[in-house]
Amino acid sequence: MSADCTSYLGADGLLVGGFRCPRADGEASAVYCCGFQDVKYCCDDPHSFFPYEHGYMWWLSVGALVGLSIAAVVLLAFIITVCVLCYLFISTKPRNKLDTGLSLQTVG
Numbered sequence: 001m002s003a004d005c006t007s008y009l010g011a012d013g014l015l016v017g018g019f020r021c022p023r024a025d026g027e028a029s030a031v032y033c034c035g036f037q038d039v040k041y042c043c044d045d046p047h048s049f050f051p052y053e054h055g056y057m058w059w060l061s062v063g064a065l066v067g068l069s070i071a072a073v074v075l076l077a078f079i080i081t082v083c084v085l086c087y088l089f090i091s092t093k094p095r096n097k098l099d100t101g102l103s104l105q106t107v108g
Contacts, residue, residue, distance in 0.1 A: 005033035005040040016040070 007018040021042035022030045030042035 002031055003033040003042075005035075005042070008037060008040055011038045 003021045005019050005021060008016055010016045019042075021033050022028050023042055026042050027044065029044040032043050032046040033040055034043035034046070035041050
């Protein structure tokens with residue numbers, strides 16, 4: 001089984017000649033022509049879109065999880081701080097009427 005990748009204009013505007021899959025210097029299981037209009041390559045999955053391994057996605061996922069975890073901790077610390085400050089404001093408020101220092105009396 002083999003496939004033909006037709007020639008195409010690369011992303012840099014240069015003409016890339018067509019080739020047959022699998023390539024002599026490539027993997028024997030890469031029998032499909034995959035890619036886009038400006039980049040084509042041999043692959044082993046006819047539904048493949050990207051010419052590189054998916055291992056990098058794991059590190060992106062780990063990085064995103066670490067970033068989200070840090071953001072969640074900061075948000076939680078902010079919420080706890082606001083709640084503590086509100087509680088302290090309410091609990092230290094005087095409960096009796098304020099003494100203005102003036103006694104109001106009616107004249108007459």
